[in-house]
Amino acid sequence: MKSLRVLQAIYIRVKRHKITYFIQCDPTESTLDIKQKLQELVDQPTNNQRLTLVSTNEILDDSKTLAEQKVENDAIVALTLKKDDNEFEEVYIARVEDFTSFS
């Protein structure tokens, strides 16, 4: 048997606007675990975050694991944050075509 590694099995790409967070995780981790990892990076507590699996448009459930929700290696997950009026913002991931460079 191979020795145990610190490295976790998969990574997901969490996207909001023009930013992408590469998050290493394990299929047995819950959505809440992922939000806790994001907490410091996005500067927002977990209950202000909502994660949506982009391929199915499904909002991820805090208590369910990634495997249960079919979140696989390299999956793209949209992050939305709670606005001042306590509602979540719309999913928005910027596309590179909207920002053509001048070179």
Added chain:
Amino acid sequence: MKKEDTVKLVSAEGFEFVVDKKAAMVSHTIRNMLTSPGSFAETQHGEVTFPEISTPILEKICQYFYWSLQFASGKETEFHIEPEITLELMMAANYLHT
């Protein structure tokens, strides 16, 4: 995750990719930036801008970093590269010593 364990890579169009330092250090160029004694100004802020690397290429490179770590730990999957980005990707990889 702690901010100081990550580094932000910025593409030509200003898209930002936040990756683990450990993953980014697959690139020798970035490793040198992050570990050289003088410290580059960019790396002190944990941010490196690549004005010559376009967004899709930089994202592919970040995916490669993680694929490379997975491969090194014994998970043998293929790394898929679209033919139309091959040349640009090779040029960026050459620059990054990846």
